[in-house]
């Protein structure tokens with residue numbers, strides 16, 4: 001189980017936990033919650049990076065949206081041109097002390113309020129909910145002297161590249177989480193990351209059916225995630241490794257169902273277009289993948305909204321209990 005030992009307070013089980021799942025499912029958000037709850041929060045560097053990233057995400061998403069909208073009102077044209085220029089030359093426009101910043105901030109706020117943008121957001125929300133949600137906070141985020149809140153940090157989307165390890169001391173455990181990128185081009189690192197692992201947390205988003213992968217304009221994200229889960233669960237390297245399936249973004253499922261019925265992707269769904277039966281159906285789809293081959297490893301499946309601190313902590317207690325019991329069994333004490 002990848003166990004080590006020792007601390008001054010007595011021996012502690014040390015477990016390496018690998019986070020896997022497709023791009024944007026919420027792996028890094030899991031690590032952020034661990035930092036928030038077990039390390040007292042985020043460093044100044046992390047906070048500053050998030051501030052730049054949030055501003056950049058708003059600007060880039062705005063410009064992408066404006067490019068898709070056929071036309072905006074004449075009086076907004078000047079602001080739109082400024083945004084386009086700033087999006088292609090961020091280094092020149094985004095510095096708070098730079099000569100263009102105030103003008104840019106005004107243009108961003110104006111564009112976020114445009115009726116055309118609000119309509120576009122409503123129709124295309126699930127392309128990028130994390131960025132569209134920020135439009136409502138553009139004034140606050142572009143204000144000089146702005147400091148990101150914990151919620152802002154949890155909401156900030158920054159796709160992971162490479163492999164990153166984070167250690168946390170949690171009661172009787174030393175947990176080392178390994179966060180990898182989930183997009184296809186990043187998955188080459190997964191095999192390496194599977195060495196000396198004590199547990200796997202596979203994260204899937206409940207709100208990603210009916211959408212294409214960011215990296216492939218054809219494949220449905222949830223179908224890809226189901227296939228990926230099957231490969232991970234039955235991977236020979238992980239054959240005996242306890243596994244948690246986290247069905248994330250439960251908070252988005254209701255709205256998602258209203259916009260895209262489950263039947264548009266899963267023709268075999270014959271239940272009502274409601275959260276509970278839809279959740280049951282989706283979780284069964286994942287479990288079916290697991291049951292394709294016999295396995296005796298420990299397994300739990302949990303629904304979660306990883307951006308919600310209270311909900312995350314509840315779910316984390318279940319994960320922790322599983323890690324402790326697997327670790328005790330591994331050491332012959334369970």
Ligand SMILES: Nc1nc2c(ncn2[C@@H]2O[C@H](COP(=O)(O)OP(=O)(O)OP(=O)(O)O)[C@@H](O)[C@H]2O)c(=O)[nH]1
Nearest residue numbers: 024025026027028029130155157160182249305306
């Ligand atoms: N509404 C909602 N958003 C979430 C939830 N979990 C994560 N997100 C958002 O989804 C986006 C992607 O989450 P990440 O944690 O970066 O996803 P990831 O799996 O690390 O993605 P890669 O690094 O590309 O593999 C972020 O903007 C998060 O804020 C959730 O439970 N609810």
Ligand SMILES: [Mg+2]
Nearest residue numbers: 027028159160
């Ligand atoms: Mg990530």
